[in-house]
Amino acid sequence: MSVFSPTAQVIYAEMHEPTRTKQGYLLITMPNLKAKVLEVDGTAECLLTPWMRDKITATPGWPQPIIHPPSLRYEIRRASGNRGLGVFATADIEAGALILAERPLLVNTSWTAAGIREPHLPYEKQVANAMRFSEEQAESIFSRMSPENQKKYRSLSGSDGFSPLTGIVRANAWGIPVGTIDPEGVRFGVSSGTGYSTVGELSSRFNHSCQPDVKYSFNLPSFSMEFHAVRPIAKGEEMTVSYSGLGLGIELRKSRLKPYGFTCTCAACKGGPSADLQAPTLTRAQQCASQNEPGRQECRRRSRCVRTHRPPIGTSLRGAPTACGQDQSQGRKQG
Template identity: 30%
Template sequence: MQTWLTFSAIKMSTDKMVSSAGVCWTLADDFAQWWAEGEVVTGKEKGVGSVGSVTPISPESTAAVAPTPGPMEQVTCPSLVEEASHAAVTAQTSGSSRDSGSPLFSIRPSPKGGMGAFALSDIAESTVIMKELALFLATDGKGHLAEELEKLSVEERTEFSKLACYELLDRDRDTAIFKTNRFRTGSSSGIFLVASRFNHSCNPVIRYSYDYSNRQLIFSTKRDVKEGEELTIMYTPNSQYLSMDYGFLCDCGVCDPPLKVPVYYDRWADKVPHETDDW
């Protein structure tokens, strides 16, 4: 019998509570920092413009081969549902705001494609369903990803290679996996093995923020969730980038016409953790 990977809500001790100061972060602040530090170096990072009005770069620099998705081989990662990875264990033990130890969600095949996260019970609005440490952080800088991958154990490296991969993002498979799954964590991006399994919706169920103090990605519900519902996040507020950056066309039904893009949005910054509800 197959056992899905499940995630429990564990009561947080006071010292593990996240300070709001640690979570608060804006793209504008961070962009100013990269710019000043000269960390804006390659590919997507070559934003043009000033903080607050970042000019989108052309699709070619992200999906060099073609702007529209062709047939792609989706890594469905069958073994993920049976093995608790390093990050999964971290996610479990990092707890949530709910007192019960019962599982809140499982990772299993999704009708959207590949794997997805699904609620195992009704979950109330504003529940922290997961806190996850990064498997690693890396920039797009030449060689940095390879350097970080070198540091992983064999098991961690295997988990990374099982993640979904939109192959048109890069000829190098590791880089393509990195780009398909990364979350922005300031001047670098992080790979979070469990968070990587959450699919996109333009009307997502989950909001996510990054806690710099504890280096955790925090997922919480935006509204009440019903048992069995897929737990989705928003990768980008502009659905036209989903085909170029992730290889699928959005069929959520709420993004046509496209969602309003806030002025501070930089398309370099897909999957930017945030705290507000304004997109």
């Protein structure tokens, strides 16, 4: 149920009117409604297809205010080694707890060269054109940001080999699951399935682990990025997420992490192929922990479920029981 009257839903915020790019995308501020309850969490500058805009605004309950944790139980500080900043628990955190919810700084289409492919040109030229197009696209979104949000965005690290604004997206992006193929996105050259990337100020500070203790999800009704604990986290412990996806073998994980410019040294990677057996049940633990997200029925056996699905490295999981009686499945995080 929306918190706004029909009249409020047609009043646009004073930041920017939606505009169209020459490719047909929409440059739009989201949420694009003027209401005090939304303004407290700010807005995101987005590049969307009209289809995606309509899908978001047709979401039941859109737009809702962001639901924040009752208390702040993390801090951002320097991590060990050369991993930059990280997110650390300042109190014991129970499995399933909401750790962070924030509105993204921007939402961009996931880059592919399909929409600007020029077969008559050498491959290197096609790549150069695609990267130039990608940076122009990022600049069009960035130019709509407030000076404060521009400063926040530029403070984030970027990927080597890419232009400045595009590099930040490549290094810090999370996916917005579309749930189906965006028909307009296919025509524009957007990857099917998870065709949109989102970058947040605080969410970009989570470091990677192949054995994460935090899961990411995107809440469409509130247009916010959410992070939940998938197991109990002790005070002082660093909170990590998976950049590569779960349920994958060590070599595939390494391949997916290459664009980030580091080699993972977590226990699963040090453990070799035997540690790969653990990944599918960790994904199941993430699903059970997520049952405590706002608006969903809580899994009453969540703590037991997380313990059941998180055996020591090297333990065989063939035939391992699932406390919730559900099938195991794989998760994916877009980077």
